[in-house]
Amino acid sequence: MNLQNGFLLSFIKYGENDAVLHCFTEEEGFQTYFIKGIYSKRNKKKALLQPLSLLSFTISPVKGNGIASVSKIELVKTHDMYMDIKANTVIFFISDFLNQVLRHENKNPVLFFSIDEFIDELNGKNYQCHLLFLITVLKIQGVAPLINDGQYLDPETGTFSPAQAHHMFNEEISAIWKTALCSENLYTTRIQNSLRKDFLDSLLVYYHYHITDFKIPTSLEVIQQIFE
Incomplete structure (x- = not known):
C-alpha cells in the first residue's frame, strides 16, 4: 500500500458507483486514480469529493497497465469555504484551471504548498486571491514577466516596454502586474473591483x-458573473 496526500482537481463518475479522480499529489505530482464504490448509497465518503479538497489516498498496487486504485480516502484539512458562494465559485474556477x-x-x-497557501487566503475571504494565485503559478513555472523600467507589459515577450503593445495591457492593468510581481507577499496586492475582470482577461x-x-x-x- 502507498499513502499519498493530494488536492482533488476533478472527478468523473464511472458507471453506477465508481469514479475516476484527477489529483495533484505532494509526492508524485499529477495523478489519476480509480476509486470503486464511492457513489454507493452507504458510502459517506462521497461527501469528500469537493474540488481542491486535500485528501489522503491509500493506493493499491497497479496491475498491468491500468490506473492506480484507491482503497481508502480521508480528509486531511477541513474548510468552511464550500458554504460561501463566492469562495465556492473561485474554487471551481481554480480547480478547473x-x-x-x-x-x-x-x-x-513549491507548487503543492502554493495551492495550500491560496486555499488559506480564500478561506480568509480574500476574494481576489485567485487572480494573484495565477501569477504565483507563472512565477513557479519560470514564465512570469521580467521586471524593468517599462510602463506597459507586453504579454507576448513577457517584458515591460515604454509603449503599449496589447490593448488589454493598458497602464492600470500593467501596473497591477508589476506591483504583484514586485511584492514580497503577493496576496497583499489590492485590485480595484472595477479592474478585476480586465485583469483576469489579461x-x-x-x-x-x-x-x-x-x-x-x-x-x-x-466567475465573471459572480463578481460583477
Whole structure:
C-alpha cells in the first residue's frame, strides 16, 4: 500500500458507483486514480469529493497497465469555504484551471504548498486571491514577466516596454502586474473591483502566450458573473 496526500482537481463518475479522480499529489505530482464504490448509497465518503479538497489516498498496487486504485480516502484539512458562494465559485474556477495546466506536472513541492497557501487566503475571504494565485503559478513555472523600467507589459515577450503593445495591457492593468510581481507577499496586492475582470482577461491572454495548449477554463463565465 502507498499513502499519498493530494488536492482533488476533478472527478468523473464511472458507471453506477465508481469514479475516476484527477489529483495533484505532494509526492508524485499529477495523478489519476480509480476509486470503486464511492457513489454507493452507504458510502459517506462521497461527501469528500469537493474540488481542491486535500485528501489522503491509500493506493493499491497497479496491475498491468491500468490506473492506480484507491482503497481508502480521508480528509486531511477541513474548510468552511464550500458554504460561501463566492469562495465556492473561485474554487471551481481554480480547480478547473489547475486540472488543465498541471496535467504533465511531476513532483513540485513549491507548487503543492502554493495551492495550500491560496486555499488559506480564500478561506480568509480574500476574494481576489485567485487572480494573484495565477501569477504565483507563472512565477513557479519560470514564465512570469521580467521586471524593468517599462510602463506597459507586453504579454507576448513577457517584458515591460515604454509603449503599449496589447490593448488589454493598458497602464492600470500593467501596473497591477508589476506591483504583484514586485511584492514580497503577493496576496497583499489590492485590485480595484472595477479592474478585476480586465485583469483576469489579461492573465488569460498571458497564459495563452506562455503555457502550451492553454485553453480558457469552462468556468470563466460563471466567475465573471459572480463578481460583477
